[in-house]
Amino acid sequence: xxxxxAGFVAELRRSGLPVSPxxxxxxxxxxxxxxxxxxxxxxxxxxxxxxxxxxxxPAFDTVFDVWFSLRxxxxxxxxxxxxxELATLLDAALESGDDELLRELARQAVARxxxxxxxxxxxxxxxxxxxxxxxxxxxxxERLLAGSGSGGLDDRLQRDELRARLDRLRAEIEAEVRRRLxxxxxxxAVVAAGRRPLPxxxxxxxxxxxxxxALRRTLHPLARRMAARLARKRRHNRRGRLDMRRTxxxxxxxxxxxxxxxxxxxxPSKPEILVLADISGSVASFARFTLQFVxxxxxxxxxxxxxxxxxxxxxxxxxxxxxxxxxEALARVNAEADVVWADGHSDYGHAFQxxxxxxxxxxxxxxxxxxxxxxxxxxxxxxxWVLGEVRKKARxxxxxxxxxxxxxxxxxxxxxxxxxxxxxxYECRNLRQLERFVAEVG
Amino acid sequence: MxxxxxxxxxxxxxxxxxxSVGYLADxxxxxxxxxxDRLDKPVLVEGxxxxxxxxxxxxxxxxxxxxxxxxxxxxxxxxxxxxxxxxYRKQLLRIQAERSADSAQGNQAxxxxxxxxxxxxxLLTRPLLEAIRADEPVxxxxxxxxxxxxxxxxxxxxVLSDWQVSIPELGTVVATRIPLxxxxxNSTRALSExxxxxxxxxxLDYPDAAREKQIVLARLPGIGDRLAEQVAGVVRTIRxxxxxxxxxxxxxxxxxxxxxxxxxxxxxxxxxxxTLHVLLKxxxxxxxxxxxxxxxxxx
Numbered sequence: 192x193x194x195x196x197a198g199f200v201a202e203l204r205r206s207g208l209p210v211s212p213x214x215x216x217x218x219x220x221x222x223x224x225x226x227x228x229x230x231x232x233x234x235x236x237x238x239x240x241x242x243x244x245x246x247x248x249p250a251f252d253t254v255f256d257v258w259f260s261l262r263x264x265x266x267x268x269x270x271x272x273x274x275x276e277l278a279t280l281l282d283a284a285l286e287s288g289d290d291e292l293l294r295e296l297a298r299q300a301v302a303r304x305x306x307x308x309x310x311x312x313x314x315x316x317x318x319x320x321x322x323x324x325x326x327x328x329x330x331x332x333e334r335l336l337a338g339s340g341s342g343g344l345d346d347r348l349q350r351d352e353l354r355a356r357l358d359r360l361r362a363e364i365e366a367e368v369r370r371r372l373x374x375x376x377x378x379x380a381v382v383a384a385g386r387r388p389l390p391x392x393x394x395x396x397x398x399x400x401x402x403x404x405a406l407r408r409t410l411h412p413l414a415r416r417m418a419a420r421l422a423r424k425r426r427h428n429r430r431g432r433l434d435m436r437r438t439x440x441x442x443x444x445x446x447x448x449x450x451x452x453x454x455x456x457x458x459p460s461k462p463e464i465l466v467l468a469d470i471s472g473s474v475a476s477f478a479r480f481t482l483q484f485v486x487x488x489x490x491x492x493x494x495x496x497x498x499x500x501x502x503x504x505x506x507x508x509x510x511x512x513x514x515x516x517x518x519e520a521l522a523r524v525n526a527e528a529d530v531v532w533a534d535g536h537s538d539y540g541h542a543f544q545x546x547x548x549x550x551x552x553x554x555x556x557x558x559x560x561x562x563x564x565x566x567x568x569x570x571x572x573x574x575x576w577v578l579g580e581v582r583k584k585a586r587x588x589x590x591x592x593x594x595x596x597x598x599x600x601x602x603x604x605x606x607x608x609x610x611x612x613x614x615x616x617y618e619c620r621n622l623r624q625l626e627r628f629v630a631e632v633g
Numbered sequence: 634m635x636x637x638x639x640x641x642x643x644x645x646x647x648x649x650x651x652x653s654v655g656y657l658a659d660x661x662x663x664x665x666x667x668x669x670d671r672l673d674k675p676v677l678v679e680g681x682x683x684x685x686x687x688x689x690x691x692x693x694x695x696x697x698x699x700x701x702x703x704x705x706x707x708x709x710x711x712x713x714x715x716x717x718x719x720x721y722r723k724q725l726l727r728i729q730a731e732r733s734a735d736s737a738q739g740n741q742a743x744x745x746x747x748x749x750x751x752x753x754x755x756l757l758t759r760p761l762l763e764a765i766r767a768d769e770p771v772x773x774x775x776x777x778x779x780x781x782x783x784x785x786x787x788x789x790x791x792v793l794s795d796w797q798v799s800i801p802e803l804g805t806v807v808a809t810r811i812p813l814x815x816x817x818x819n820s821t822r823a824l825s826e827x828x829x830x831x832x833x834x835x836x837l838d839y840p841d842a843a844r845e846k847q848i849v850l851a852r853l854p855g856i857g858d859r860l861a862e863q864v865a866g867v868v869r870t871i872r873x874x875x876x877x878x879x880x881x882x883x884x885x886x887x888x889x890x891x892x893x894x895x896x897x898x899x900x901x902x903x904x905x906x907x908t909l910h911v912l913l914k915x916x917x918x919x920x921x922x923x924x925x926x927x928x929x930x931x932x
Binding site: 225345407423 | 644660661664665667668671672674676677679680708721722725820821822823826829830832833834835836841842863866867869870873875877900901902905926
C-alpha cells in the first residue's frame with residue numbers, strides 16, 4: 192500500500208499538484224483510519240489530505256480513477272448483450288436511475304459497442320464517444336420524454352432528471368473504458384495520455400471548447416477574489432493624515448494616554464479603465480474572456496469603457512452596462528459591433544487611427560488604457576504614433592499579448608513597435624498571468 | 634498535550650449523529666469530520682455561500698454535546714480580539730486603588746503590584762485562548778477566515794498546529810484537550826499555503842437533487858414528498874443556468890417554507906415565477922430564470 196501511495200503522490204505532482212511531504216504523511220495516516228475495501232472512502236481520505244484547492248480536484252480525480260481503478264472482470268465482446276437487449280436495458284436504466292443498473296449497462300455497452308482492441312493508438316475519449324453514439328442515449332431520452340408528456344414545468348424537471356442520469360451513465364462508461372485501458376496498458380501510460388493542464392494554465396489561444404467552459408466557470412469566483420483584493424489594497428495603501436479629534440476621543444478610554452493614533456480615511460480614488468480589444472478570429476477567445484473579466488470586476492473602477500476592433504473600431508460599453516448577463520452581452524458584441532472596415536482582417540493601424548479620431552479627446556489623465564491583442568497587423572502600417580498620443584493624455588497604457596513572448600516580432604507581429612509607447616507590456620497566455628497582471632497594476 | 638481517546642466511534646456514528654440533528658452529510662463530509670478527530674487536525678471548509686459550512690460545525694457541536702466557541706473573522710481582526718487582551722481599565726483601577734491605600738501606609742513594592750495586575754484576574758480571554766484552555770470538549774469555529782489579513786493568518790498557525798498560546802507575562806498555555814476546529818472560507822482570497830498544509834480540506838458544493846430533497850424533508854417535516862421533489866428539481870434546473878449567484882441550500886429551504894406557508898401543493902410555472910425572488914437575489918438572474926422556465930412550460 193505504501194508503494195502504491197508513493198507512486199500515486201508522484202503522479203499527482205507530475206500533474207502539477209503541489210503536494211508537500213507533511214501532506215504526504217497525513218495521507219498515509221488518514222488511510223489507516225478508513226476501511227480499505229471502500230474505494231470512495233479512500234478517495235475522500237486522500238483528497239482531504241492531499242488536495243487543498245478546489246480547482247485541483249478534477250486532476251486529482253483523474254489520477255485517482257486510474258491508479259485505484261475497480262478491478263471488475265471485463266465482459267468479453269461475444270458474451271455481451273446484443274444491440275436490442277442493450278436498448279431495453281438502456282430504457283430501464285434511465286427510467287429507474289438505479290446505479291447498479293447503469294454500471295451494468297455501461298459494462299455491457301462498452302464490451303459490445305466500443306470496439307476496443309489492444310494496441311490501438313487512440314485515447315479513451317474516442318471509445319466513450321463511439322459507445323455513446325451507437326447506444327443512441329439521446330434518442331432514448333427523447334423517447335422516454337415523449338412517453339410521459341404531461342407538459343409544462345414537470346416536463347422540464349423530468350428532462351433535467353433524465354439528463355442527470357445520462358451524465359451518470361457517461362461517467363460509468365468513461366470508468367469502464369478507463370478500466371479496460373488500465374488493464375491493457377498499465378496505469379502510468381493512461382494517466383500520461385489523459386493529463387490535462389490545470390484551469391489556470393490553459394492557454395487562451397489553444398483552448399478547446401471544454402477548456403473554455405471550465406474557464407468560464409472559474410470567472411465569477413476569480414472576479415470576486417480579485418475585486419476583494421483590489422478593494423483591500425486600496426484601503427490599505429491610503430492612510431490619511433492624523434485625525435487629532437478622534438485620537439483624543441479614543442484616548443479617553445485609556446485615561447488620556449493616546450495609545451492608538453487615529454487617522455483620517457482618505458477617499459480612495461478608483462481608476463477609470465478603457466479596454467481596447469482585438470476580436471479577430473485568432474485572438475477572439477482571449478479578448479472575450481478578458482472583456483468578461485474586466486466587466487465582472489467593474490465595480491472596482493469608477494468607469495469601464497470597452498472598445499472592440501478588427502480593422503474598424505466600435506464602442507461596446509453600453510452593451511455590457513445594460514445587461515447583467517455577460518454571455519449574452521458577448522453574443523450581442525459579435526452581432527452588433529461595427530468592427531469591419533475593409534476586409535475583416537486585423538489592421539491595428541487603421542483601428543487605432545479611427546479610435547483616436549473619434550474618441551481620442553475623451554481620454555483623461557484618470558484613464559488607464561489596456562490594449563488586448565497579438566499585434567499581428569497583416570503587414571499594414573502600424574500607426575504606432577496613436578499609442579504615443581494616447582499615452583501623453585492617459586494615466587497609463589498597458590498591452591496584454593496572448594502570444595508567448597518568443598513569438599513577438601516574428602512574421603507580421605509588430606509588438607515592439609507598440610511596446611515603446613506602453614507603460615507595460617505583459618504576456619498573458621493563461622489565467623494565472625492575467626491574475627498576476629491585475630494584482631500588479633490594480 | 635493529552636488526547637483522552639477519540640471522540641467519534643466510527644464513520645457511521647458520525648453520519649448517523651449528524652443526521653440526528655438534522656444535518657444530512659454526504660459520505661465525504663462525514664468522513665472528513667471523522668478524520669479530523671482521528672488525526673487531530675483542523676478542517677478548512679470551502680465552498681459557495683449557503684451550502685452549510687458553518688452549519689456543519691454547529692451540528693457537530695450540538696450532536697456531540699460539545700461547547701461551540703465561535704470566532705467570527707473580519708478585516709482588522711487582531712491578537713487582542715482573537716487570543717487575549719489585558720483588561721487595561723481594571724488594571725488602572727487596581728493601581729489607583731493601591732496608590733490611595735499606599736499614601737496612608739507607606740509604599741508597597743512595585744513588583745508585587747506588577748505581579749498582581751498581570752494575573753489571571755486581569756486577563757480577558759478571547760475565543761482562541763478560550764478554546765485552548767477549556768477543560769470540557771469544545772468545537773472551535775473560525776468563521777470566514779479569508780477575511781483576515783495575511784499577517785493575522787500567521788497568528789492562527791501557532792494555535793492550529795501546536796495548540797498552544799504564548800502569553801509573555803504568564804507563560805505558554807497548552808491545550809489540555811485538542812479542540813475540534815473548523816475554519817470556513819468563501820475564498821474571497823487565496824489562503825496561505827502554510828495554513829492549508831496544516832488543515833484537512835473539504836469543499837462543500839451544492840447537493841444533488843436527491844440529497845437536496847432529503848434535506849428539505851428533514852428540515853421541513855410538514856412538507857409533502859411530491860412538493861419536496863419538485864422544489865429540489867426546480868432548484869437544480871435554476872442552478873444549471875449561468876447565473877450571477879446560484880441559489881444556496883438555505884435559500885432552497887426558505888423557498889420551500891414559503892411554498893408551505895402559501896399552501897401550495899403542486900408547483901407550476903406561475904407559482905415559481907411569483908416566488909422566484911426568495912431564491913434569487915439579482916434582477917438579471919430572476920428575469921433569466923423566469924424566461925427559461927416559461928420557455929420550458931410553453932414548448
